[in-house]
Amino acid sequence: MKAYNEYMNKISVSDALHQKLVSCAINAKPVRRPNMIKRYSIAFACLAAVLLSVFAIPQILQYDATPTPGNNPSVLEPGTVIPTPGSSSRYTLYFNKADFQSTADIAIKGHFWQELTDKELKAVFPVLTETHKITATANFSSDEGKASLFNIEAHAVSVAGLRTYIQLVPGEVTLDYIFDAEVKPSKVLGTEVTAGCFETEPNSKGLRNVIYFAYFKLSGISYYVELGGTEAEKEALKDEISELTGLLIEGGAADLRILNPVVPELRQDRLNLDEAHADADFGAYLPTTLPEGFVFQDALRFIDQERNELNVHWTNDMGYIDWRVSYLGDNDKRRITSVADRKNYDLSLYPVPRADSVPGDLHEIVDNPVFLIDELTLDVVRTRAYELPDSGDQPGARMRFGVLYGNVLVELNAKGATPEAMFDMLQQIKK
């Protein structure tokens, strides 16, 4: 985290902020910025915007009937929308400038997903499938075996290779980031579309990115489309998102009745230690005796479409043992090593920082190798132990590796336990 610390070290309060901070004392009664006033200021601002739109927009819209030359779609505000010179799109959008960006967590209860088949893609994106290559995933939430569509996320790749993100939702669009924009909607084939663009500040290489987005509703289904790229591609990006928006509207609302979700087995259960040991699939792969001082913290049985595992966590002050049991997956297979190939796992061969000392093609396996239980020896476990000086932590051996028992993989990540103790724990498990 050196880079992070160096970055933070360079940040200081401005003179203006410093003066504000000390003014608490300079003013006998420091003026608190009242949150309620701020809140109601925003509310009043919103109300004013609504009233303005109620009275002003109808007057604006009366000029909206004039189609752009030679094409169907119309533009909202005459004089404010300048069709892009040389634009290849038949549709024109007014892109509101979006200055800000924020993030939010999205949690989908009982989440599962299904990739859309070709037939489903045609029903959901009727016209777009003829002009773009589309891949899409339907995200569902589920509760007691009942599924409901949360959203559909898709990527549409144009002939020119531009890749647009599309989200459609029965109801309101939920995003993990949003743009605030002063809203001047456009009209495309009679549908109101709110479009915007967001420009990043230049990065350390002086490059600036531009993100265009648009959202609209068709028969109660909300659509959000987004396309980003470098500043140099601006015109192509605008054309593409305008065209794609027009094609979506031209195709009409998605026929979501075609989706037939089947709720898979989903589990996310907190277990006590006895319940963890009793787990039919993986309980037998937990150690029965822990190194002295380690106490059980928590256990999680997790199953979704990608993962089927049991996680158990023990701690001893700042020490910890994380023990994960799962079935061997295809991605795990490339980390399996014979103990004869010491270059695949012996950390003493690679000084820290290992990002520099480990050859690129060995990084994954050296980072977290998987041994066969029949080959595992105490010497092998010792090669995985290392210590790091850390001012914010207590000293202790760290180690991370996996052990394969048939088709069951035990992965451990530990600090503060000796190699001898870890080897003993692994030997407790029935082969």
Add this chain to the structure above:
Amino acid sequence: MAYKFYRPEDFEVFVTKHENRLYRTALAITGNVSDAEDVVQEVFLRAYEKAVEFESEEHEKAWLIKVTVNLCNSRLRSLWRKRTEPLLDSYPADEPEQHELLEQILTLPPKYRTVLHLFYYEGYSIKDISRLTGRKESTVRSHLTRARQKLKSVLKEDDYESI
């Protein structure tokens, strides 16, 4: 140690001593300048109004950081949170390596950014972070572990292994 701030000069010394640390912490958690500025103002206002009696330098620092973390969390929960300028747009990184790392960190949820900042930048132990944030030690550790996993692709090995 008591801060009654009878004289404005005393309070300015107090502000100067802590303002950067608190501002950086608030920036790390909220991810934007405007929120961080508001939070730090509120922290010092509370310190001034409450005139807290601190037992030691460490107590003073910990109290201020705890209030900062709490106010940041309140702000993040607020429905009225303003849409504000992202941190990296306000303080662009000098080095490509920094930029890449920071972009990754800023994509993490605030709870992960909080523990990363307090652990790596402020040098607090997991036990201390647990006290400062009011979360269980196992939760703090889990947040560190998950943050590490997410950052693994951009962190050098010696960095992420030390978590």
